[in-house]
């Protein structure tokens with residue numbers, strides 16, 4: 001007897017958002033993208049562990065609290081609630097909420113710091129030069145623009161002379177170059193590899209991993225020098241380990257960690273270099289992780305508005321909660337997955353959100369479902385039984401099967417927009433099939449009864465397939481559609497929609513009411 005092999009667990013993380021402001025559509029996009037991937041993997045039978053949360057330390061957060069006259073603790077708690085409430089409204093199914101002020105995380109950061117300190121990878125030195133408060137970053141001449149100035153992206157820039165702790169990043173650059181050259185799977189999309197290779201080639205500095213407590217107290221104290229707190233990025237990146245069981249004292253959790261790791265990290269292009277593609281793999285390597293345990297990156301592009309990245313500092317922030325109140329969570333999830341190619345930028349447009357919802361969901365899929373269910377109810381009393389399909393139906397089924405395979409390939413490679421196109425191909429083809437077969441005419445002719453049953457069964461299969469494939473993207477609506485179709489559950493381990501047992505459908509109820 002062969003033993004069933006269960007698929008490897010799938011761990012994914014979405015970047016932890018700064019707790020210095022309310023969420024905007026850029027944040028929402030990333031979490032929906034991660035949620036769609038997580039849901040897809042679950043439907044494929046994998047045990048998924050999805051981590052996201054908020055990045056609560058650092059000067060930016062401390063200053064934002066001060067501006068509002070709040071103590072930092074209450075401020076970060078308040079922002080965390082804003083994010084969590086939005087994720088609930090949007091149906092984001094994370095398994096673990098990572099907050100960097102959590103004691104578990106603080107312990108792991110201290111363990112990592114002690115380990116690197118004992119290995120001789122940390123040293124103290126004095127820095128004299130410019131510093132960006134907004135980016136919490138020590139600047140070099142490389143950061144100046146063509147006019148020789150530090151551009152507006154750096155915010156307020158001050159001159160500093162201060163002692164700090166450094167991580168020997170330079171020592172590990174040759175390893176990172178070699179790793180990059182031999183592990184093409186490290187970053188998706190592949191076009192980002194050149195950019196990373198270029199950054200590594202020109203990298204010169206070690207990483208400053210501390211800030212003096214006299215200047216910033218809102219952070220994790222260095223365990224071997226409490227006059228300093230940990231640099232916010234060094235602290236934040238470690239969340240990926242803290243919340244997956246790394247260095248846990250509980251042997252069960254440590255074993256779980258071995259199963260769960262490496263993770264897939266989902267992040268935007270603005271935080272790829274240097275944080276995720278230079279600092280992070282080197283940190284993990286220096287901690288002793290073998291190459292096969294170095295995590296992978298899925299780097300997405302930006303939602304822009306008025307030609308610039310949607311962000312609070314640019315002043316063009318777009319509030320996802322307001323969009324949900326106006327159009328519903330489904331319309332927003334669909335739009336944010338449908339109108340951007342993973343890895344590229346897109347221009348946010350409310351008109352496109354309405355248009356895509358109305359044309360593809362309300363008119364396309366909604367009509368297919370409505371017509372199929374109405375006709376099965378009206379002509380067949382709501383009952384369907386397995387039938388032998390005709391040549392014409394077989395052509396449609398064959399084409400739909402090809403679209404379903406295309407969908408699976410696209411979803412596996414995180415190209416959600418292309419996967420949606422494959423669903424919409426099934427929808428348009430099936431709507432055209434209705435027109436071509438005119439079931440209403442078949443119904444009028446007694447001799448065509450067998451053909452009518454066969455056409456409606458084929459349409460039921462098409463509707464079921466479209467609704468099932470939509471499950472990771474619009475889980476609630478997919479479940480409602482499948483219920484109307486008389487189907488209990490979806491599984492992508494067996495995506496064949498062929499009707500194998502008799503079933504009863506329900507009367508149609510609109511799932512995608514048109515947006516005004």
Ligand code: MSP
Pocket residue numbers: 015016017018025026027029030055236237239266267268269270271301302303304309310311
């Ligand atoms: N706190 C850091 C991440 C630490 S991860 C260890 C951070 N936070 S952020 O709030 O500024 O951004 C969080 C995520 O949202 C990032 O992946 C970022 O790229 C993404 N986005 C922020 N604005 C965006 C758009 N306008 N469009 C798409 N995503 C963008 O960076």
